[in-house]
Amino acid sequence: MKKEKVLFVCVHNRIRSQMAEAFLNRLAGERFEAHSVCLDPVSPNPLAIEVMLELGIELSGNQPGDLPAFLNQAELFSHVITVCDDISRERCPVFPDNASRWHWSFPDPDIEGTWDDKLEAAREIRDGIRAAVVEFIVEQT
DSSP states (O other), X not given: OOOEEEEEEESSOSSXXXXXXXXXXXXXXXXXXXXXXXXXXXXXXXXXXXXXXXXXXXXTTOOOEEHHHHHXXXXXXXXXXXXXXXXXXXXXXXXXXXXXXXXXXXXXXXXXXXXXXXXXXXXXXXXXXXXXXXXXXXXXX
């Protein structure tokens, strides 16, 4: 069976899209091939690395995908899913009509507060993304 390709898009690719990519590949890698890209590449957020390690998922070696390269092959993707908040979504590029488009609004994890406050916010985002990925898998079955 050929895998369906899924592209997760976020503004900075520091936490949300990388989490979604990792969860989909881990939970349904036999059916889907997930990738993540960003508009403004920056290094992975240490919060994302830490909260994903809590679940045994390593993100520290991840590098942001090259958006122009993925735009050139957008027709290869079955699904394009934006995972940034609603305001940032407006900055995302338009993809060909043959890919189904989804938007999962998750807040920016860069909040004010202590490291523990930030970890708790990152965990909430992580758990919300995992739930959205599980729901996506069920809906596609």
